[in-house]
Amino acid sequence: MSDSTAELARLRRGVVDVIPEGELEAKLATARREKRPLRVKLGADPSAPDLHLGHTVVLAKLRDFQDLGHTVVFLIGDFTARIGDPSGRSETRKPLSVETIRANAETYAEQVFRLLDRARTEVRFNSEWMDAMAASDFMRLCGHYTVARVMERDDFSKRFREGRPIGVHELLYPLVQGYDSVALRADVELGGTDQRFNLLVGREIQKAYGVAPQVVMTLPLLEGTDGVQKMSKSLGNYVGVAESSDEIFGKVMSISDDLMRRWYEVLEPESDVPRDLAAGRIHPREAKARLAEGQAARFHGAAQAAAARARFDERFAKGGLPSELVETREIEAQLPDELVLPALLTEHGLSKSNSEARRLIAQRAVRINGAVVTSERYHPAGGELLIEVGKRRALKLAFR
Amino acid sequence: MSDSTAELARLRRGVVDVIPEGELEAKLATARREKRPLRVKLGADPSAPDLHLGHTVVLAKLRDFQDLGHTVVFLIGDFTARIGDPSGRSETRKPLSVETIRANAETYAEQVFRLLDRARTEVRFNSEWMDAMAASDFMRLCGHYTVARVMERDDFSKRFREGRPIGVHELLYPLVQGYDSVALRADVELGGTDQRFNLLVGREIQKAYGVAPQVVMTLPLLEGTDGVQKMSKSLGNYVGVAESSDEIFGKVMSISDDLMRRWYEVLEPESDVPRDLAAGRIHPREAKARLAEGQAARFHGAAQAAAARARFDERFAKGGLPSELVETREIEAQLPDELVLPALLTEHGLSKSNSEARRLIAQRAVRINGAVVTSERYHPAGGELLIEVGKRRALKLAFR
Numbered sequence: 001m002s003d004s005t006a007e008l009a010r011l012r013r014g015v016v017d018v019i020p021e022g023e024l025e026a027k028l029a030t031a032r033r034e035k036r037p038l039r040v041k042l043g044a045d046p047s048a049p050d051l052h053l054g055h056t057v058v059l060a061k062l063r064d065f066q067d068l069g070h071t072v073v074f075l076i077g078d079f080t081a082r083i084g085d086p087s088g089r090s091e092t093r094k095p096l097s098v099e100t101i102r103a104n105a106e107t108y109a110e111q112v113f114r115l116l117d118r119a120r121t122e123v124r125f126n127s128e129w130m131d132a133m134a135a136s137d138f139m140r141l142c143g144h145y146t147v148a149r150v151m152e153r154d155d156f157s158k159r160f161r162e163g164r165p166i167g168v169h170e171l172l173y174p175l176v177q178g179y180d181s182v183a184l185r186a187d188v189e190l191g192g193t194d195q196r197f198n199l200l201v202g203r204e205i206q207k208a209y210g211v212a213p214q215v216v217m218t219l220p221l222l223e224g225t226d227g228v229q230k231m232s233k234s235l236g237n238y239v240g241v242a243e244s245s246d247e248i249f250g251k252v253m254s255i256s257d258d259l260m261r262r263w264y265e266v267l268e269p270e271s272d273v274p275r276d277l278a279a280g281r282i283h284p285r286e287a288k289a290r291l292a293e294g295q296a297a298r299f300h301g302a303a304q305a306a307a308a309r310a311r312f313d314e315r316f317a318k319g320g321l322p323s324e325l326v327e328t329r330e331i332e333a334q335l336p337d338e339l340v341l342p343a344l345l346t347e348h349g350l351s352k353s354n355s356e357a358r359r360l361i362a363q364r365a366v367r368i369n370g371a372v373v374t375s376e377r378y379h380p381a382g383g384e385l386l387i388e389v390g391k392r393r394a395l396k397l398a399f400r
Numbered sequence: 401m402s403d404s405t406a407e408l409a410r411l412r413r414g415v416v417d418v419i420p421e422g423e424l425e426a427k428l429a430t431a432r433r434e435k436r437p438l439r440v441k442l443g444a445d446p447s448a449p450d451l452h453l454g455h456t457v458v459l460a461k462l463r464d465f466q467d468l469g470h471t472v473v474f475l476i477g478d479f480t481a482r483i484g485d486p487s488g489r490s491e492t493r494k495p496l497s498v499e500t501i502r503a504n505a506e507t508y509a510e511q512v513f514r515l516l517d518r519a520r521t522e523v524r525f526n527s528e529w530m531d532a533m534a535a536s537d538f539m540r541l542c543g544h545y546t547v548a549r550v551m552e553r554d555d556f557s558k559r560f561r562e563g564r565p566i567g568v569h570e571l572l573y574p575l576v577q578g579y580d581s582v583a584l585r586a587d588v589e590l591g592g593t594d595q596r597f598n599l600l601v602g603r604e605i606q607k608a609y610g611v612a613p614q615v616v617m618t619l620p621l622l623e624g625t626d627g628v629q630k631m632s633k634s635l636g637n638y639v640g641v642a643e644s645s646d647e648i649f650g651k652v653m654s655i656s657d658d659l660m661r662r663w664y665e666v667l668e669p670e671s672d673v674p675r676d677l678a679a680g681r682i683h684p685r686e687a688k689a690r691l692a693e694g695q696a697a698r699f700h701g702a703a704q705a706a707a708a709r710a711r712f713d714e715r716f717a718k719g720g721l722p723s724e725l726v727e728t729r730e731i732e733a734q735l736p737d738e739l740v741l742p743a744l745l746t747e748h749g750l751s752k753s754n755s756e757a758r759r760l761i762a763q764r765a766v767r768i769n770g771a772v773v774t775s776e777r778y779h780p781a782g783g784e785l786l787i788e789v790g791k792r793r794a795l796k797l798a799f800r
Contacts, residue, residue, distance in 0.1 A: 083539045135530055135538040139483045142569035147551075148560065150568060160548065168550060168575065169542035171568060 004028065007068055011217075014269045015061065016193050019200065019216040027187050027215055031070070037120075038070040041186035041214070043177060044112075046081050046104040047096060051111040052238035053295065054222040054231035057266055058190050059115040061219055065188075066120040073122045073184050074112060076105045079130035080176055083169065111241050114299050129183040130176065141179055142172065144208035145201065150174060153197045174198045178205030186214045193218045194230075220266050225251055226379040227259040236375050243371070245300040245308035250370025252292035253312065256382030257284045260291055268294060288383070312370060315386065315394075335399045339378045341366065341387075350389045365390050404428065407468055414669045415461065416593050419600065419616040427587050427615055431470070437520075438470040441586035441614070443577060444512075446481050446504040447496060451511040452638035453695065454622040454631035457666055458590050459515040461619055465588075466520040473522045473584050474512060476505045479530035480576055483569065511641050514699050529583040530576065541579055542572065544608035545601065550574060553597045574598045578605030586614045593618045594630075620666050625651055626779040627659040636775050643771070645700040645708035650770025652692035653712065656782030657684045660691055668694060688783070689713075712770060715786065715794075735799045739778045741766065741787075750789045765790050 008025055018024050031038045042062055051059075062072045084095035096104070109123055133141075150171045151157055159166050174197070181189060181202035189199045196218050203213035221230045224237025231238045239251045255263065264274045264287075273290055276282040289309060297305035342357035345366070351357035358376060360366050366373045367388045385397040408425055418424050431438045442462055451459075462472045484495035496504075509523055533541075550571045551557055559566050574597070581589060581602035589599050596618050603613035621630045624637025631638045639651045655663065664674045664687075673690055676682040689709060697705035742757035745766070751757035758776060760766050766773045767788045785797040 079536065083536055083543070130535055133535040135533040135535055136479065136483055138535040138538050139569045139572055142572060143483070143567045145568050147547075147556075147566040147568055147571060148563065151547075156547075163548065166547040167543045168545050168547055168571060169539045171547060171571070172539055172542060175568065 004032070010064055010068070011061075013064075014057075014219065014266065015217050016220055017196065017216065017218040019196075019203075019218075024188070024215045024217070031187070038065065038187040039073050039122075039185060040065045040070055041073045041075055041181060041184055041189040043075045043077055043180065043189075043191070044108055046076050046078055046101045046108060047084075047093070050233055050238075051108070051241040052231055052233065053241070053263075053267060054192075054224070054238065056115060056241065056298070057219045057222055058192065059112065060267075061190055061217070063115055063117065066117040069120075071120055071122060072116055073124060073186060074109070074116070075180055075184065076101075076108070076123065076125045077177070077180075078105065078125045079127040080173055082127070114241060124184065126176065126180050126183070129179075138172075141175055141205070144205055145175055145178075147171070149204075150201075174201045175205060178202040179209075181214050182206050182209045182211050185211060187212075188215045188217060190217045190219065192221045194221060222266050223259060223262060225255050225259075225381055227256050227262075227381040228379075237379065239295070241299055245296040245304045246311060247371040248296040248299065249292045249305070249308040249312050250368070250386075252295055253288055254369045254371075254381065254383050254385055255288070257288070259381055260284070260288050264291060267291075285384075308370075315370075315388075335380060335382055337379070339380060341373065341376050341378055345387070345389060345395075348395050350387070350393045350395055360389055404432070410464055410468070411461075413464075414457075414619065414666065415617050416620055417596065417616065417618040419596075419603075419618075424588070424615045424617070431587075438465065438587040439473050439522075439585060440465045440470055441473045441475055441581060441584055441589040443475045443477055443580065443589075443591070444508060446476050446478055446501045446508060447484075447493075450633055450638075451508065451641040452631055452633065453641070453663075453667060454592075454624070454638065456515060456641065456698070457619045457622055458592065459512065460667075461590055461617070463515055463517065466517040469520075471520055471522060472516055473524060473586060474509070474516070475580055475584065476501075476508070476523065476525045477577070477580075478505065478525045479527040480573055482527075514641060524584065526576065526580050526583070529579075538572075541575055541605070544605055545575055545578075547571070549604075550601075574601045575605065578602040579609075581614050582606050582609045582611050585611060587612075588615045588617060590617050590619065592621045594621060622666050623659060623662060625655050625659075625781055627656050627662075627781040628779075637779065639695070641699055645696040645704045646711060647771040648696040648699065649692045649705070649708040649712050650768070650786075652695055653688060654769045654771075654781065654783050654785055655688070657688070659781055660684070660688050664691060667691075685784075708770075715770075715788075735780060735782055737779070739780060741773065741776050741778055745787070745789060745795075748795050750787070750793045750795055760789055 004025075007028060011024065012018065027038060040062060042058060066072055078101045081096045081101050082098065084093045105125070113121070151160060153174070156166055156171070177198050178201040180186075182205055186202070189202055191199050196216070199214075199216040199218070203216065206213045223229065224231035224235060225239065226235075226237045229235050229237055233240075239248055243251075252263075261274060261277070264271055268291065271294075273282060273287050277284065277287045293305045293309045296308050300308075341361060342351070342354040345351040345357040345360075346354050351360060357366075361373055361376055364372045364374070368378060369384075369386055380397075380399060382399045385399075387395045387397065404425075407428060411424065411428075412418065427438055440462060442458060466472055478501045481496045481501050482498065484493045505525070513521070551560060553574070556566055556571070577598050578601040580586075582605055586602070586606075589602055591599050596616070599614075599616040599618070603616065606613045623629065624631035624635060625639065626635075626637045629635050629637055633640075639648055643651075652663075661674060661677070664671055668691065671694075673682060673687050677684065677687045693705045693709045696708050700708075741761060742751070742754040745751040745757040745760075746754050751760060757766075761773060761776055764772045764774070768778060769784075769786055780797075780799060782799045785799075787795045787797065
């Protein structure tokens with residue numbers, strides 16, 4: 001196997017789409033010939049700065065490019081974030097102040113550099129070119145794309161069909177994102193599979209401006225701890241990169257065995273564990289603990305991850321639970337859709353009343369598998385749950 | 401009848417829509433109370449600077465406003481014209497150079513002042529504010545309108561349904577037009593009934609920017625000399641404001657009796673002729689000649705209009721035709737859809753061959769009812785046609 005074949009194989013591993021097929025190979029060959037690194041773009045929305053495991057799928061692929069000598073261009077969409085939804089219709093797209101964006105961008109970058117090589121990363125802001133753009137040039141940019149093509153985007157066509165409002169400015173965001181690729185001279189752009197459409201717009205806009213179009217690479221979306229929805233901060237089903245090793249370890253331990261297999265596939269595609277698991281050479285609980293330890297180690301190092309595992313086992317598996325442990329139940333019934341925590345805690349004597357339980361949650365005194373709970377509703381995915389209230393009360397649940 | 405009732409009646413005469421009903425009256429009352437004129441906007445596209453009778457319908461209404469002391473804001477959309485269709489898909493929306501726009505605007509203004517009162521007209525260009533607008537403010541502007549509402553515009557929804565491309569920039573034009581009303585603080589905006597949608601967008605955009613929304617007034621579209629299509633330069637069915645009195649007179653004489661009734665209604669709503677015509681007190685030919693003379697007089701004065709009528713009658717009605725007149729036929733058959741002029745001229749001996757006939761047309765030697773013919777195909781609308789070739793050959797046709 002030649003070096004270039006190995007390089008290509010590594011870059012393609014775990015990737016859903018490479019569009020167009022074959023062009024990545026050509027770009028790599030050109031870069032080698034011209035002795036210049038490829039410019040590999042990732043766009044980030046600075047409205048929600050907390051990175052979680054879902055983001056790390058793309059970041060790990062960017063790291064592959066860096067390890068092979070290429071440059072990552074980490075683009076912060078501050079121009080777009082400042083505009084948000086000026087009509088105020090969308091809560092999730094509130095226009096952000098310059099200060100908020102700057103603070104978010106710093107948080108973001110700091111977290112990103114737990115995975116990326118700082119020396120091979122260029123951090124850019126699209127305000128650099130978009131602030132200088134006149135309305136007339138912006139209209140010309142819009143002339144390079146048709147309404148029908150923008151409306152092909154799944155979420156737009158769905159909202160349009162259902163009669164839900166789409167602000168005209170929303171159609172323009174993909175064009176701005178495309179123009180960013182012109183300004184950055186991106187050779188490759190990465191994103192989740194849900195970004196496929198936007199990344200392809202970039203190719204068209206680059207062509208319209210006489211720039212070589214980028215190769216588009218999409219990566220799988222990671223399901224959250226509930227095993228159903230895409231991991232997202234707003235759904236509360238995430239494992240945050242900035243969380244403690246105990247929280248990361250505990251959250252991974254709470255996922256179902258099926259989801260564990262999926263996370264191995266997406267987060268640790270080179271691991272041997274899934275094969276051993278399928279062959280019955282390793283117990284699912286041990287496999288899950290290794291995944292939990294591995295993910296904690298990515299952000300806190302091997303020593304801290306091992307310590308988190310030890311603490312978890314002590315509290316949970318080895319029976320070293322607090323003295324006032326109220327009850328341990330094996331729930332054999334079908335996995336419930338959700339646990340209403342105040343009712344559950346009160347029912348099992350961990351709180352005196354629903355209102356006390358709510359107060360405890362608000363005070364961040366309730367943890368599930370070591371991770372602080374902030375919502376009154378919890379969506380278990382199977383596996384084992386240790387619900388702790390303060391330091392001395394706990395409830396252990398195990399779903400079949 | 402009070403002054404204000406008479407004022408309102410005059411302004412409403414011949415208008416198709418006043419939106420919202422009642423608001424014009426309120427604006428007039430406010431203007432009277434505050435002793436300030438209303439600002440009445442008309443937008444013009446500087447891509448086709450030749451004004452024709454179709455345009456005069458709106459201009460005459462603007463003149464009504466001026467005669468009552470109000471200010472007309474004549475807006476030249478130079479910003480929009482400079483952008484055109486940057487993708488080059490549309491031939492009719494080619495981006496125009498600054499020089500072309502300036503020249504067109506001068507031609508336009510010169511023609512407009514044959515009808516408007518120069519002292520009560522403000523000529524403005526939307527580049528004044530649009531050139532200074534940043535892309536970010538432009539996106540905010542776009543946030544004040546939804547895709548669904550823009551797509552309600554008849555031509556957009558039709559093209560979208562039929563899968564014909566609409567550039568994203570095209571959606572933005574109505575928003576720019578709406579913002580112009582913000583910048584100009586328009587109290588009223590006028591347009592043809594085909595502009596109803598765009599004029600209403602102006603109201604919404606004004607509201608979003610905290611400006612009192614304009615009253616929208618739409619006026620009927622004038623059918624061209626063919627009696628079918630809207631009058632337009634590109635269809636060749638127009639009577640140009642800048643044409644000679646002979647051309648105007650002759651073109652009006654070429655229209656059908658039905659179309660004549662319609663033109664009276666739209667162009668001379670206060671004339672008694674239609675009533676006399678219905679009562680049989682006046683012959684249709686005389687009615688048509690009065691309309692023709694009246695329209696020629698609007699742009700060339702009464703004396704020139706009377707002279708044009710005399711010349712026409714001499715050449716046509718009184719038999720004072722050139723010596724080599726070849727033939728006079730009364731065509732009793734159904735009115736043809738079109739006359740193919742080279743074939744017709746050759747058939748009746750006015751040219752030796754089709755190719756000679758084509759050359760004569762190209763040399764502007766062929767006239768119909770006194771107006772030079774530039775196309776090889778002519779769409780008769782009924783009435784009388786005198787086809788002249790050079791100064792000495794002619795053919796007279798009369799359709800039933």
